[in-house]
Amino acid sequence: MGTLNEDYLLVAAIDFGTEYSGYAFSTRDDYSRDPLKVAANTWGAGNLMSLKTSTCVLFDKNKKFHSFGFEAEDYYSGYALDDEHHDYYFFRRFKMKLFDRMQLKRKFMLEDEMGKKMSAMDVFSACIKYLKDHLMKRCQRNLPNTIDSHIRWVLTVPAIWNDTSKQFMREAANKAGIIDEQLMIALEPEAASIYCQHLPMTRLGITGGGFVPFAPGSKYLVFDAGGGTVDITVHEIQSSGSLKELYKANGRNWGGTYIDIAFRNLLADIVGNDVMDDFQATQMMDYIDLFREFEVKKRNFKNDMTERINFKVPIALNDDFKQKRGKNIKDHIKTKPQYDQKVNWIGDKLRMESGVAKGLYEGACDSVARHLKSLFSEGQVKDVQTILMVGGFSESPILQDIIRKAMPDKNIIKPADPGLAVLTGAVIYGHNPSVIHAGRYTYGVKAKVYPEAKKIADYDKDVLCADIFDIFGHLML
Template sequence: MKSFGKKARDQYAKLPKTEIPGYTFFEHVKKEVQRTENVDRNHKIQAMNGKQYFLIDVIAHILYYLKEKTLKEFRDSRLYNSPLKAPDIDWVITVPAIWKARGKRMMREAGYMAGFCDPHVTMGNLEEATGRVQPPPKEELNPEKLSLALEPESAAIWCKKMIDISPGGNDVKNYLIVDCGGGTVDIATHGIIGGHVHELAPSAGNMSGGTTINERFRDFLSHFVDDPGFVQYFSVSDVVERSRRKSEINKIVYTIFEDQKMYFGSAEIEEDSFVVEFCPNFARSFSQLMEGKSVKNVTIEDEGTQMRLSHAKMTEFFQPTIDKIGKLICDHIHTNNLASKIDTIFWVGGFGECQYLRNELEAAINRDFCKGEKKIRYSYPPEPKLAIVRGALAFRYDPSVIQQRKADATYGIACRIPFDENKHPIEYCVDDENDCSRKWCKHIFSTFIERNESICTNEVFVANYSPVRSSQRVSRLTFYSAPHTNVWFTTDRGVTELAKMDINIAGYGRDRDIEVVFDVTHTEIQVCARDKQSKNEYKIVVDFLFSEQ
């Protein structure tokens, strides 16, 4: 791996055409995890050159690169008498609140592949996706050395520290954290009770991060040159030339326009002073067409090499994103009856530094919720884009800082219970294998916890189940989740299969109890099972990344 982030984009854009085939470039890798609802180990991502790679492999290489950079920093600092190995360090990976169990599990397994928990792991070159990737690990080495932390929750922990040391901090009782990043916007809602932090509502979020503004400009630009999506511009047979053109568009949209976006967002500027300079090849391809265009609030200058956007036009790019974020916040407050409780809102994240964004959102929130004497304070910590990483470290140091959480979904397991013709659909009725007079109802959703239910730290849910057949040697436990309450069957609307777990069971008969312990009090769902007859406990790796195929 050569480089990461903005540096990677700039370096790739500057490569001579003859060197492009030697590099592979990926854009928005993290967003791909959220975009794919049923992401699994075999999910592929396309590089700029059109080649396909396994997403989990790409993420693992990124994490390996960051891990090695970190270890080098420690070595160069000479703070330790002997070189540190990866398992000597407690690692924390932050994830958006809207990520489901699959996305979180992918980050953990990628962390294992990157060697966060095993000092002997090395990674070679990234290979193209062929066949299928490896199955889940049968056992996890030093899993406690790797933690996942929710990004808005991490930011909330850091803001709590700022509250504790700030004048007037005692006035903050219930607060909302709005984490505006490049890809996602996440919300956490916390209250301080007896000096401890309690979650007041499940985290919420959407995909309305800052890059949606860049994507809107990209869409506008492609229509401006009469080539929606740049389909024609990219349809060249030469793979290297196609990669160069894609890189060029990326530079215009995510580097050159990004600078103007940040300039616009930093203050209220009323003049037409937002200039996007085109890359030379793009200008040569479209300058003649663009110079003949007449579009309100847009001017083509300098022989088609730059585009001047008015303040009104920049507002058009921003407004849909602001509206979606505003709706997310207001819906979250309304849905969870928080209007009378929230006294402070903190803005964090890189996009959260945008002054224009904050001004517009604060005005919208005040219109909706600040009636009469009701006032909401708005604040952001120093360097708000670092609030997440600082809070994540504080969380790893003391996870008990969060005393109570709210369940973000309804969780349960599939099972069978005696059939009741007055309650159960007839098509779910199955015969008992040993007693044909006995009937069972399949597809039952046995609930562990319902959405929005309060869960104390380290509180777990225990339930007992028996095998379906007397001769059964392996019991497959299938876990499900739903975004709503009152779930009765695994076939109900909105219910999705979450994970599978196979355990060996001893003996014979149906009176062999399996005890299942289900823990949702942490960032990741944890499950273990115990065969009560043999007393064996199975800490089997639960497969959240099983393939639907």
């Protein structure tokens, strides 16, 4: 790994998310005047406008990159509508594969929506390259002389990933054209924490006097809830203002996609999983539109809502159901006691009682609440009084309410725009890497003799030797 470039003009951060991805940047001059002056791109898909785009990527039959984000969804949907999608490779929500695989191999394969396989490295690097190139084009509109060497790049990763997964992302970035001398890896909770330190108290939702969450010596738990994972770690502010990790990052796959999966499971429970599978495979445009509609609706779900929720459901789903079952969903749903008077299907509308809608959050939110209670019973975390909620899923009023009820004695801080905390913080970190206290180092000695029994061949058929490093201890520098 080379020395980080010091002769840069701007910092660009890429947040490669499970559900949504985006980028942000700022020049050196902007940072010196206002660290929070960060530019991001606005992406659109129908009624859905966002500072991030969908983490979906499309390749043609030759495995050549075609499109990314909302654009990839729309293209693939159109091809599916014309029954011309079979030779294309369409990937969505694949980032979690790096979390799921305990023994990650550089050459492992990803399965697309139709079960066809491509190299994971090719898929990840193509996505990073798209975001990199998109950002470069935007920068060059305002700063025509901008070239690659002028940029310091920051790529964010979940803190709960192991070192192998983080290294995989670094290599994917290298393949996308970002060399090590221009690349920094930022842990998502740390980036979010940096962002919040720069916000005025009012934008953190703090209006009373006396409580200063980021004073030197203060400790707080960072609750970073993204699309795929919930990252939880504990930070302490050093006298220099830098961050130090006090408690090793932990968490699970309890992010916002958990709610989407619960919604899909609800539909599958009504119409049958076979119908949902066929609907997804043959009516991809309608399937994507259905979940875009759900995304817009769920952002306004609250614990105190009482009105029924209306969802527009494509007619094609009822047509598919009728063809398989010989009746309409409207009539069929009346035969399922668990949905009696709670869920109605009228034409192209699904009407759902608020209790059913809120119930979609139970699995993820209850797991999070139990996990937090367990953490706060441990010695290293017991005296921590503040929870900092960041990440896109932290925008959910239902999640916020459940955490407040589960942790009534804690100070809950949520910035006004938690979904952008990681991106903005990553840009600030790129300008000032010293804001993160140096990491953990392991020290010991390695064996001079490599026993045959401990030699292994890795995925590239290189011969390695396991278990030859005797650990004396760890240093936090």
